Every structure is written in C-alpha cells, then in structure tokens.
Amino acid sequence: MNNEFAGSTVFSTATDFSESEISTGALNDLLRQQLNPTKPFELSVTQNNETEQNHQGLALCVVNTVKEILDNEKPNVVSLEQNLTTLFENLHQIYQQANIDPALRKRQFIARHGLVMSPDHCITTQKDTLRVCAFIRGAHQAIATLKTKSDECLHLVYPACGPFAPLLLPLITYYKETGLYDENDLRITLIDMQQGAIDSLKVIIHEMGIAGYINDICCQDACEYQPISPIHMVILEAMQHGFSREGHLPIARHFAALMEGNGIFLPQEISLRAVLTAGQQEFVEQWQDENGHVCAADMQQQTINARVQLGEILNLTSTSLLTLPERVLDENISLIECGEVLLPELDERMSKPLLVICTQIKVYGDEYIDEYDSGITHPLPDMHVCVNFVPHDAKPGDLLVKSGDKLKFFYRLNGLPGFLATIPA
Template identity: 20%
Template sequence: MQHYRDELLKIGTVFQREEIDFLELSSAINAYKQIIYGLTNIDIHSDASRQDIHSSNGKAIGTTWAAMCLEDILRTKKFINGVFKAIEKLKRDGKKTIHILYAGTGPFATLLLPVLAQYSSEELKTTLIEINTESFTFMKALIEQLGFDEHVLAYKNEDATKLKIENPETIDIVLSETLQRGLVVEQQVPITINLLKQIPQPILLIPESLALDVCWMNYNVFMNRSIETNEESYCLPIKRLIEINKNSHENLIFDFNNSNVQILAQEKIELSSNKQQPDYNHLALITRIKVFEDEEILMNESGLTLPIFLKMPEEANNAQILTISYKIDEIPGYTLEYS
C-alpha cells in the first residue's frame, strides 16, 4: 500500500498550497477519489448507503451523501489545509505527539488521510468517531488497508453528541465537519458542545469558528456579480445570530437530556433598517466559516457558504419586525417569525 500512501502525500501537498489552481485541485480530487473508491468498493447508489440516521438533535447523513462531500473542492482543500496548519502550529509550540479527535469521519476519514500520509505515528495520533455503522465499517477497513491503523488510538462507532471521551486531557485538536449551510439538519452544533465541555483548554478546534449572519442583500448585484465583485457591494451585515467556537460549550445553554425544541440564539431585526438603501431589499442568512487561522471559506466559495435568502412577509402583512432564532431539535436550523 506504499504506492497509495505516496499518492496521498502528493495530494496533501497540493491541498497545502496557498495559491489556488483549480485545474490542479480538480486533478488532486480525482486522484483522491480513485484511491478511496478503489479500496472501499462503496456502492453509493444502494438504498442502504443512502439511509440517514435521525436523532433528537439532528441527522447523521448516509454513507452516500458523506462520500459526496469530497466533491466540494474548496471545502475539501481548505479543511485539510486547516488541519495541516493546526498540526504545524502545535509542532512549533513544541508538541511532540499530537492527538486529533475526529468526529463524523464518514466512510473515508476524508479530512485526515492526506495528513496521516505526511506524519509518523509518533508525531500524530487520532481517535475516529462515526455513528453510521456502514460508514464506520468502510472507514475502519480503509485506514487498515492503507496502514494508518498505527496512528489510531481508538475507533468509536458511536453518537458524537453523547460520547463520553476517554482521557480527554490527551486531545489537542477537535475536528468535526458535520454541517450544511445555515447549520441546518446535521449535528455540528451539539457535537461541538458535547466534545468541548469534556476537554480541558487549551484546545484547537476545526472549524475554529462557525457563524450565521443576517444581511441585507442587493439581489441584482449579487446575481450579476463577477469573480472580482467584492462582497461589500451586495451584502450589508445586520446581526450575528449565533457563533460556534471553542467557548460555545460555556456560552450556549444546551441540555442533552432534553428532547424538546431548544432555542440557542435569537435576534430581532427591524424590516425598515435598510430604508436608506432601498436596493438592498432581500434578507439573507450567511454562513461564515473560519477553518483555522487565515484559512476561511468565503461566501459563494462552497456549497456551505451560499446565501440562504429568507422568505419576506407579504406587503399587505404590515410586519415590522423579524424574529430569527436558531434551534436544536430533530431538524436543527433557523426559524422565522414576523410581527
């Protein structure tokens, strides 16, 4: 399997480059796909692979959908590069052996394979968590085939929102990318809160920050934008609804034993707040992703950061205030109420 490890090392080198060459990135993604699909023989079209797992605090997506996340090129590149940067930061700080807790690995442990190819098992250890049994089975077999099992301290086929961490003081990096734009449906928020409340600080979190901003949008400028168009020319931020970072387990009140709807954040917005700029006549929810330090996924760079245009009230409604909330229940996400 040394050939595959060498290929993963080359792929990791491409992901670490600061300049973005989409042709090179596409080629690296295709090479990555050939390795992992070739070794796992996943049938992404089977009914079993498409089955999601539902719980009281969100959904864990099926093997098929988890596998397809690799296709989001900048998402994959920036997350993997963020992991590399976090490791190098710890190494510069004198850390000899680094322990990554990776929650929601999917069938490939996509964000970690090129990283494992670069570091020895003395330099890097990992705990791998995946709730979906099919995805877990594929992931574990893939790690073993590639000879990366020497890096693995533990495999956990468990729910990361309920997991009790063994030896939490040994963990240096918490990595979880179980999200969609708007932080809807999936379990990123409860996973992050559960893991961080058990791990003593300091800790590095990837993504380092996730936030939802409400903005007034100039829809015409947005729809006719070019690559050079600055976000400031069509998006006016109003309020930050919620931010998830390494302090969220202290700042957000969430009861894991409560299966009812829990409101984690709420903001009120005056619908007349854009009256000085009438061309900004659409409200949108923007997902902000700071992967690690200067590694960010900007608006429109990924399916994760496309704006969500919010439904506006009918003119005859005479609504003056929008109350937007972020909730956790079986279908996490935002709610809107006009008054």
C-alpha cells in the same frame, strides 16, 4: 486505477518531490519505479503483492494532493480539483470494493441532533476543493502549533467524520509517508453514527497504511462520546448551508466541553450573519458567466454592494459554545438564543428583499471558507420572512415584517437544526 492515472500522478509527484525537503526512501523507490517507462506501475504489480501496490498508489496520490495543498497558500483550484478528483476516484474504488452491505451504505435518517446522511452521499466531500484545502491546511498548522507547546502524543478526535474522514486522513497519510509525524506523535479517534461509514473507514485506513495512528473508531452518536484520554484537537464539520440540518452545533458544544483547556477546535470560529439581498441578482445573475463554478472570490462587487448587512446573529468558538443561552421547549426541541437585528429602510429598488443566512468559517489562523467557497457556505434563503411585502401565496410559518421592525433569531435544536427568525416581544 488505470495506466493513464498512474502516469499523470507519477509525473506531477516527481516534479513536486524534487523540491521537497521531506521524503522517504520507500517513496523514492516507488517514484523511480513509476518513472521507468518500461515498467509501468500497473503492469509491475503481481497478484501476490497487489494490496501493497494499491497502498503505494493511493499513498502517492494522497501525498501528491496534500503536498499541493500545503505548499500553496493560494491553491491552484484547477490543478487541485484534478488531484482531489483523482484521490476521490481512488477512495471510491476502494469503497465500492469493500463489500459494505448496500443497506449500510444507503441508510439515511434524522437523529436526535440532526440529519445523518447516507455514507453514499457523504463521500463526495473529498472533492469539495476549497473545504478540503482549508481544513487540511488548518489542521496541519494547528497540529504544528500544538506540537510546539508539548511533546506528548496528541489525541485528535474527528466526530461525524463520514466514510472517508476526508478533512484529516489524507493529512495523516501524508505524515506517514513523509515521516513528519509518526504514530507516537498523533493518535486519532474517528466517530460516526453510520456503521457503513465505520466499515469504510477501516478499509480506507488499511489501504492508506495508517492503522498505527488510529486510537479508536467508534460507531455512535458523537454527542454521547466520552473520551478515555484527553482530547487535544477536535476537527468537526457537520453542517449544510446556512448552518442547517446537520448536528454541528450540539456536537461542537459537546466536544468543546470535553477538550483540554489548551486544545484547538477546528473550525476555530463560525460566523453566521443575516443579510438582505435581491434573490435574482444574488443567486442567478451574478453567476451567469461562471459556468457553474462559484466561489467567494468570484462574487460580483455589484451584488456585494447591493446587499444590506443586518448583522452577525451567531458566532461560535470553543469558548462561546460553552455559554450558549438555551431554552428547552420540550424533550425534542430547544432554542439557542441568537442575535437581534434591525430592519433598516430599504432602497426602493429592493422591492422584495430576500433574507439569507451567510456562513463564514475560520478553520484556523488565516484559513477560511467564505461564502460560496463550498456547498456548506452557500447563503441559505429564508423564504418565510417577507420584508416590506405580502406574498401572493401565503404559507404557514410566513413572517411578515417591515423596515423599522426588529428580527430576533433563535437556533433550533431538534432533528433538523436551523435558524428561526421571530419578532421580538
């Protein structure tokens, strides 16, 4: 952390906290200390209490960020991006200084239920503004809802959480610093397959000062986890665009069966739709003026209007997860039966329509991650499905279909999960 960072953090935090109804004495002391121009934060730290000061600096950064997320129904994306970048830089510094074996940080592989990214690749999730915002807000509301129903200590489980557990730990740190929920209110279990992520979590949790909230940190395949105590809330995000490659579905199904009947599963609902679109317009032209910044709110109406909505092919909730029809093909592959759609007659201007799988994530209540809001909700094209045209360079696996045909979708469960379009028998 440098002086420039400390100064900007102090300024915005002080402003925010002047309006806050929740603060702690320790935090206020820290703020006063930071506001004193003759005693800059970094310079006041002595060697002996460096750890404590680092914790306070990180905690301040987290509180500042989470407060901005929770206080604003519509995030100021620019401001929030800055805060999340600062938070990421703090966590990244801790991560780099944690002496985690580089082999454990870089290891990546395909496991039975999907791709397991390396811890080094996972850490940037913390900077995915709208994803982090939706999950933090959703988790906060879900916890409040559960707390209105029961006074018992809630058991929150976050499988496939990665090295930072970015969608929950900032909120827990906020609770700790503000005193909103204490260790008797919430207990967290974190699960990840990567030992490098586990090693990171232990250091991050220590630095955040939230060890008291932690029930367990498990290094294992989340699909093999068996809880000792009831699970009241699950927070899970293990997917790439088009709901592909990672093991969200099998993990979600496993935990949906483990969760208490009145528990809350985050995300509450994931909707996957099949859409035909003009590829050039969809992925290039509509973003030409956006300087690399894309989100659902900036989608061009013209592009939206030109799309042909084929229909929803899969809808996942904690209830539907328990009744997914599955066909086991062999020891490594099974197929979840999904929706069937009709290919309509198309406007002649759409000469080579592109089939895309669109994802909408309802995290909780009114908190959504829409198309393009995050890397995980970018529409995923299926280049193998050729609607009303024959490709010049046919490839193995190409599916040639035309208007009037039906497409039946399956969700493939193997080492690289994803949708499979077929022509129904």
